[in-house]
Amino acid sequence: MQSATTPNEQARADDLVLLDRYWRAANYLSVGQIYLLANPLLREPLKLEHIKPRLLGHWGTTPGLNFIYAHLNRAIRTSHLNVIYICGPGHGGPGMVANTYLEGTYTELYPEVTRDLDGLRKLFRQFSFPGGIPSHAAPETPGSIHEGGELGYALVHAYGAVFDNPDLIAVCVVGDGEAETGPLAASWHSNKFLNPKHDGAVLPILHLNGYKIANPTVLGRMDDEDVRSLFTGYGYEPLFVEGDDPHAMHRSMASTLDTALGSIRAIQQAARQQPGDLKRPRWPMIVLRSPKGWTGPKEVDGLKVEGFWRAHQVPIANPRGNPEHLKLLEHWMRSYEPESLFDANGRLVAELQALAPAGARRMGANPHANGGLLKRELKLPDFRAYAVEVTAPGEVVAEATRELGKFLREVVELNAEARNFRIMGPDETASNRLDAVFEATDRVWMEGIEPYDVHLAHDGRVMEVLSEHLCHGWLEGYLLTGRHGFFSCYEAFIHIVDSMFNQHAKWLKVSRALPWRRPIASLNYLLTSHVWRQDHNGFSHQDPGFVDLVTNKKADIVRVYFPPDANTLLWVGDHCLRTYDRINVIVAGKQPAPQWLSMRAAITHCEAGIGIWDWAGTEPPNAEPDVVMACAGDVPTLETLAAVDLLRKALPELRIRVVNVVDLMTLQPMEQHPHGLSDRDFDSLFTRDKPVVFAYHGYPYLIHRLTYRRTNHDGMHVRGFAEEGTTTTPFDMVVLNGLDRFHLAIEAIERMPGLGIAAAHVKRRFRDALTEHTRYVREHGEDMPQIRDWVWPYGTTDHKCVD
Secondary structure, three states, X not given: OOOOOOHHHHHHHXXXXXXXXXXXXXXXXXXXXXXXOOOOOOOOOOOHHHEOOOOOOOOOOHHHHHHHHHHHHHHHHHHOOOEEEEEOOOOOHHHHHHHHHHHOHHHHHOOOOOOOHHHHHHHHHHEOOOOOEOOOOOOOOOOOOOOOOOOOOHHHHXXXXXXXXXXXXXXXXXXXXXXXXXXXXHHHHHHHHOOOXXXXXXXXXXXXXXXXXXXXXHHHHOOHHHHHHHHHHHOEEEEEEEOOOHHHHHHHHHHHHHHHHHHHHHHHHHHHHOOOOOOOOOEEEEEEEOOOOOOOOOEEOOEEOOOOHHHOOOOOOOOOOOHHHHHHHHHHHHOOOHHHOEOOOOOEOHHHHXXXXXXXXXXXXXXXXXXXXXXXXXXXXXXXXXXXXOOOOOOEEEEHHHHHHHHHHHHHHHOOOOOOEEEEEOOOOOOOOOHHHHHOOOEEOOOOOOOOOOOEEOOOOEXXXXXXXXXXXXXXXXXXXXXXXXXXXXXXXXXXXXXXXXXXXXXXXHHOOOOOOOOOEOEEEEEEOOHHHOOOOOHHHOOOOHHHHHOOOOOOOEEEEOOOOHHHHHHHHHHHHXXXXXXXXXXXXXXXXXXXXXXXXXXXXXXXXXXXXXOOOOOOOOOOOOEEEEEEOHHHHHHHHHHHHHHHHHXXXXXXXXXXXXXXXXXXXXXXXXXXXXXXXXXXHHOOOOOEEEEEOOOOHHHHHHHOOOOOHHHEEEEOOOOOOOOOOHHHHHHHOOOOHHHHHHHHHHHOOOHHHHOHHHHHHHHHHHHHHHHHHHHHOOOOHHHHOOOOOOOOOOOOOOO
């Protein structure tokens, strides 16, 4: 005899029946986006002209995403939760668009896509269609902070979103194909940095549908016990939902989701009521096993589709050219019973509309997924207070990044109460000389802390882990939800996140064109421990090419700065932290180096981005130079000024102009970049026909690419990194690449008409010095005293440039 059903159980069962219908509505809309141009609710038999000519999109992951979204709606509504949805599977766009349309957010942001029959037609037509929207969860997708065009970063973005967001839950769906990537595998360790006292929570849902594009997945083929052991080892409490029967799966998912959310609540309540430090909790996660292409066609042409990789993209191919496929598609779509889901006007029926949360509780409308709505201005100290006192060029030696670290220390202090600023770096904050920040904060660390550990705390504002991917992803999630941050990295290894930079730049480019996407704080990179001072670590640590990648992006998104000393770095650091919707790349050394400009001169120079250093040159007033010695970067600046010193002593009649570049984008024409110089201003600096010897921090080709349209481009002779490196002395590194003072001086002589022969004895002397250098460093293991001890010998006669 069956036991009687209680009223609560019956109400829950009724809710799940409605929820199943809502899920079917989302699935129907997802299929319609992939296939249909017209006849959106099949009010007439499906015809060839109703089908898109090109079928693009991914079905396989979508029903699982829709299943999760529907269940989250129930949990949000019943428990008043604050949830964002991170869609990890690469092309889950149909589901994300369908669900935000069903909840009403999509129409609020795109009023032309109305909640009726005409709106459905537009919704379907625009998907993966010229002039429409992408097939993944892109910036155009309401509720998204994660670009679905590349796999591996969903989970780390979710964690970045919840740091310092105590009431936020980021539900992150990780596809089992994505789970095979290295960054995603490392991302599971983010739970070791999550403090339940003041951070929100991430609920990972590992969606194992067993297949990727054409192969089974590693995790999908592992049995439950191995999966459980793996994630228990990561520090999670795995909860399993498995099967293919929708009714049983709804019951299991509802119960499991309630358990997981209850566990999160209990962890946070215990932590927030407990004084002092706490032990890292074991956070819940859900492992959802459901068939790939669930509820789709079981077979097509006698071949298995549902529960197999053939469901990955478009399960039924070419319905326009195959009548049987057209019938099969119509049968599939009608199986969702659209006539029971949408009314006569094409609007979702009232009882299903009531299932979505209201207002900002809707995941598509959550303000954390449009972080500019929540962004507060960063409090910044006066960077001038940290100035290095420079009374004459080169007279003072300082470490530029150490001075910046003192500035960042106060940034941390000023924003401690607001909790809206963090510093990320792969175990390099101290190595990069930013360790003054540890006077104001510690590194966040939720594992055990030993008495002898240094600067570890549960409540730190510095995040260090030996994964550039994690640091970058945390910062992206943090910025996209309305906060501010700073990322420092060894220059050579920032390449590890090339693709992450690419995706974020694309996100900014698209989101800037969406009126409803509010501006977010800029992504700020400090690249230090750079190519010219990695002489001790060798060739593997010597690569300045990240800037080349950056400058490929849209001009209004990227900025690149080469401050030559500490005071210019302070200005640049302050400026970058004030910007929004940008990617700023700062390249600056950490080693002791001569300081060239007073703070007042540095401000003037940096505001222009480029300028003539009158105090360094020898050209008389109102006369053109014989040669322009240009430089961008701290070591190129040092070597350029040392080359000028050689030329001034050897050829005192020579008229030399020194041009220093801080803002690399000034070299582009103003028509190509907002910071670019007009042709007239460029010519006034570099002349129209005089030789220019340009010492550049990175690969020389980039300078040619930025200036190829300039009048005097043929006169530009650029020296930079020539892919020569090893473990050697600092000066030998520049010699190996021809960027040293002697090569620069020789180049200047050879480029001036008639001077090459007249000054042959000077060139021979410089070449002899290079030969002596090679002999000396190989005998003594250090640079010659005249190199190590060189200082700018001229002081300054132009106090406007220094004081």
